[in-house]
Amino acid sequence: MKKLLQSKRRGSAIPLAVVAIIILLAMGVGLLSLGFNGRIYSIRTASDIMARCAADAGLTMALFEMNEKLKVKPWNDSTLPEAINVKLPYYDAVCSYKVIGSLAGGYTLQSLGQSGNANRGVSATIKLQSGFSNAILTKNQLVLKSDTTVDGYNSADPTDTEFVVDIGSQSNANDSVVLNTGSVVNGDVFVANGANLDDAIKGAGTVTGNKYTSAPEPLPPVLAPDDLDPKKAIDVEGQTITLRPEDSGTYPEIYLRQGDVLEGKKVVGTIPSVLEVSGGDVELYLTGNIQLDNSCEIIVKPGSTLTIYIDGNIHSRNGSSISTENPPEAATSIQIYTTGDNKQFIDIKAKSEFTGTIYAPDDDVVLYAKGNAYGSIIADSFDYKAGGNFYFDEALRDNVSVDDEAVVFVINRWYESAPRFSPDIKLAEIESMLEVDLVK
Amino acid sequence: MIKKRPKAPRGFTLVELMITTVIMVIVGLAIGVVIVDGQTGWNTMYNRLNSDVVTDGYVARKKFDAVMRSASRGQSLVASDGSWIEVYSYASPSSTVVDRYSRFYVSDGDLNLEYGQIEPRSTLSVDTVCGNVSTCTFQQVGMSTQMTLTLDNGTQTNTIVSSAVTHNQ
Numbered sequence: 001m002k003k004l005l006q007s008k009r010r011g012s013a014i015p016l017a018v019v020a021i022i023i024l025l026a027m028g029v030g031l032l033s034l035g036f037n038g039r040i041y042s043i044r045t046a047s048d049i050m051a052r053c054a055a056d057a058g059l060t061m062a063l064f065e066m067n068e069k070l071k072v073k074p075w076n077d078s079t080l081p082e083a084i085n086v087k088l089p090y091y092d093a094v095c096s097y098k099v100i101g102s103l104a105g106g107y108t109l110q111s112l113g114q115s116g117n118a119n120r121g122v123s124a125t126i127k128l129q130s131g132f133s134n135a136i137l138t139k140n141q142l143v144l145k146s147d148t149t150v151d152g153y154n155s156a157d158p159t160d161t162e163f164v165v166d167i168g169s170q171s172n173a174n175d176s177v178v179l180n181t182g183s184v185v186n187g188d189v190f191v192a193n194g195a196n197l198d199d200a201i202k203g204a205g206t207v208t209g210n211k212y213t214s215a216p217e218p219l220p221p222v223l224a225p226d227d228l229d230p231k232k233a234i235d236v237e238g239q240t241i242t243l244r245p246e247d248s249g250t251y252p253e254i255y256l257r258q259g260d261v262l263e264g265k266k267v268v269g270t271i272p273s274v275l276e277v278s279g280g281d282v283e284l285y286l287t288g289n290i291q292l293d294n295s296c297e298i299i300v301k302p303g304s305t306l307t308i309y310i311d312g313n314i315h316s317r318n319g320s321s322i323s324t325e326n327p328p329e330a331a332t333s334i335q336i337y338t339t340g341d342n343k344q345f346i347d348i349k350a351k352s353e354f355t356g357t358i359y360a361p362d363d364d365v366v367l368y369a370k371g372n373a374y375g376s377i378i379a380d381s382f383d384y385k386a387g388g389n390f391y392f393d394e395a396l397r398d399n400v401s402v403d404d405e406a407v408v409f410v411i412n413r414w415y416e417s418a419p420r421f422s423p424d425i426k427l428a429e430i431e432s433m434l435e436v437d438l439v440k
Numbered sequence: 441m442i443k444k445r446p447k448a449p450r451g452f453t454l455v456e457l458m459i460t461t462v463i464m465v466i467v468g469l470a471i472g473v474v475i476v477d478g479q480t481g482w483n484t485m486y487n488r489l490n491s492d493v494v495t496d497g498y499v500a501r502k503k504f505d506a507v508m509r510s511a512s513r514g515q516s517l518v519a520s521d522g523s524w525i526e527v528y529s530y531a532s533p534s535s536t537v538v539d540r541y542s543r544f545y546v547s548d549g550d551l552n553l554e555y556g557q558i559e560p561r562s563t564l565s566v567d568t569v570c571g572n573v574s575t576c577t578f579q580q581v582g583m584s585t586q587m588t589l590t591l592d593n594g595t596q597t598n599t600i601v602s603s604a605v606t607h608n609q
Contacts, residue, residue, distance in 0.1 A: 034486060214516070
């Protein structure tokens with residue numbers, strides 16, 4: 001054994017072991033390299049996604065702040081939303097955003113998201129969207145009675161004959177829009193994304209445009225004005241009263257009752273109450289209900305407008321009417337906004353035609369006019385029982401003002417810049433990136 | 441008168457040779473198993489990162505993401521069974537109206553993207569996004585659109601779920 005160990009003959013064990021170690025090392029290095037590259041790719045992808053989400057969040061925050069500013073009347077854009085390196089909660093990324101532009105020239109939102117070495121930029125132009133962009137829009141069910149036609153007109157431009165009209169629901173449930181036999185929509189009908197069109201839009205009515213699904217747009221709540229003087233309730237029997245601009249105020253209730261017609265002490269008939277609005281713009285805030293007994297009327301005279309903010313319900317009994325004297329006029333002649341915290345019920349009737357707008361996104365609306373209806377309806381659910389057709393006033397959508405009720409800034413055009421990977425982006429770089437259009 | 445046998449050169453006994461052989465076989469087998477395992481692991485990892493169903497999945501996710509994020513939130517169409525989706529977008533920054541459509545659909549195992557103009561409707565191009573499509577469904581909730589895509593090349597299956605929010609007017 002000793003001689004064997006002392007033998008100088010070359011063995012093959014060590015070379016074999018070395019070869020095996022080299023092979024194993026090569027494979028180990030290959031595996032490590034593969035894993036490392038996969039890990040790097042994964043980190044870069046994750047950082048890119050996180051930076052992109054942060055950029056989207058920045059844009060959303062900028063848009064939210066613009067809409068919060070919009071709630072303060074009158075509009076003031078002397079300072080516009082801006083923030084640098086906003087830490088997003090429970091998220092390993094920061095965003096920076098800035099709003100540039102003016103009301104006349106339009107506003108642009110710029111947002112930059114950063115996560116690790118990844119940077120993503122998005123920008124968007126925004127526009128004002130009227131609360132009345134659709135002829136009829138509901139959050140839930142919309143029902144058109146038989147033989148109703150939905151079309152358009154333009155109170156601001158009588159020469160306009162090409163109308164863009166749509167009705168729809170923000171629901172994707174079955175029967176969200178019911179078009180009864182003979183009803184015709186000269187435009188588009190939409191329901192919310194996720195709906196099955198054949199199930200969500202039901203009925204034998206005709207749609208001349210398209211049926212499609214759409215992402216629901218925000219329907220901002222309208223706040224009751226707090227600058228209207230308190231007044232006594234209006235509760236009249238068989239009288240005609242007139243409200244003028246100086247009568248604008250906060251009323252607990254309006255109740256128009258029928259009065260008795262007497263001959264001696266004998267009741268020989270009834271006489272309805274009439275509330276006339278004339279002399280200009282009248283603004284009423286009702287903390288309670290509006291009730292119209294049979295045949296009672298609220299009439300808006302030519303050249304006047306009536307704006308009602310109401311926390312309660314509107315009950316119109318048979319033969320009663322809320323209308324303008326000479327319809328059709330601008331749909332802004334009568335504007336009704338629901339402002340209550342609880343579910344409200346708006347029941348409007350008109351002896352002939354109805355012109356006006358109803359903005360009740362969380363409430364139920366029923367409209368019964370013996371003639372046509374002109375304007376726009378936004379409701380939680382809407383039941384159109386009029387004897388005539390419905391005409392959308394395009395001026396409501398096209399002539400939107402920053403001081404209107406229910407307007408909201410929405411993204412008009414949206415752009416995304418290519419991802420950049422650079423460590424330690426400097427504050428000055430962020431600011432300079434936010435100053436210019438990220439797309440260019 | 442017994443002749444002394446000449447002393448033979450020292451060698452290995454049969455037992456020594458057998459023990460050595462057994463040890464060599466065991467060591468060889470161990471090394472072989474390690475090498476085969478390493479090779480299998482490497483192949484598995486490589487396939488997970490680079491096989492056609494995986495890379496096709498990356499491409500499909502990126503394409504879906506890019507199309508959906510720049511699509512209009514105002515209008516879209518989805519098949520009742522979710523087998524195809526059509527969204528609308530602007531052809532260029534100077535476009536004033538939504539004038540292009542993009543339609544994802546599956547045909548003969550390929551996920552295709554048809555791109556065209558709306559008025560008058562005409563197809564401008566049809567691109568094959570990826571092959572080996574086993575199933576593909578689309579669904580929408582709110583402004584979000586989701587694609588669930590399963591790719592299967594016979595030896596490997598890859599399911600990706602990609603969601604994107606539509607941003608444009």
